[in-house]
Amino acid sequence: MFTGIDHVAIVVNDLESAIASYMRAGFTVVRGGKHPIGTHNALIAFADGSYLELIAFLKPNTDHPWQLALEKGSGIVDFCMATDDLAADVESMRRAGARSGILIRSRAIVPTVITSAGSLRRLSLPSTARCHF
Numbered sequence: 001m002f003t004g005i006d007h008v009a010i011v012v013n014d015l016e017s018a019i020a021s022y023m024r025a026g027f028t029v030v031r032g033g034k035h036p037i038g039t040h041n042a043l044i045a046f047a048d049g050s051y052l053e054l055i056a057f058l059k060p061n062t063d064h065p066w067q068l069a070l071e072k073g074s075g076i077v078d079f080c081m082a083t084d085d086l087a088a089d090v091e092s093m094r095r096a097g098a099r100s101g102i103l104i105r106s107r108a109i110v111p112t113v114i115t116s117a118g119s120l121r122r123l124s125l126p127s128t129a130r131c132h133f
Contacts, residue, residue, distance in 0.1 A: 002081045002089060007051045009078035011066045015040055015056035018074070022054065029054070037064065050082075 012018035019029045019042050032041035032053070038061050044052040055077075061067050066077045083089045 001084055003084050004048070004082045005050050006080040006082045007053050008076055009053045009055055010075065011069055011077045012054055012056045012074040013070055015042060015054060018042070018054045018056070022052075034058065037061070 010018075019031070022029050022042075022044060027044045030043050030045070032043050034040045038058050039055050040058055041053050041055040044054070055066075057064070057067065057070070069075060069077050081089075
């Protein structure tokens, strides 16, 4: 069963400006890395283990659906849910017609993504992430 929100992805036009804005608002922002699709990110961790992902394109990518969102302004473009029964939730989502995978995170395991093709991919958060909330 889904147990909560793992993370929320917020696409922004300029990552550095977004980082500065969130830091001015009192958040601890940890720079992430670059992704093969031409994006880079920063993370804002919360005490419950969930986080916000600020994500921006390094250069415009007209083939990516998030680029269309940027043309209308930045905002929430994706989210991942935590689960205590990944197999059951994946099957339930597939039966319901979902096309995307599910991200889970537990303090005891490495975060794992189930891709839409059904393969597993491990993720990691920077060890420097700190939570003040």
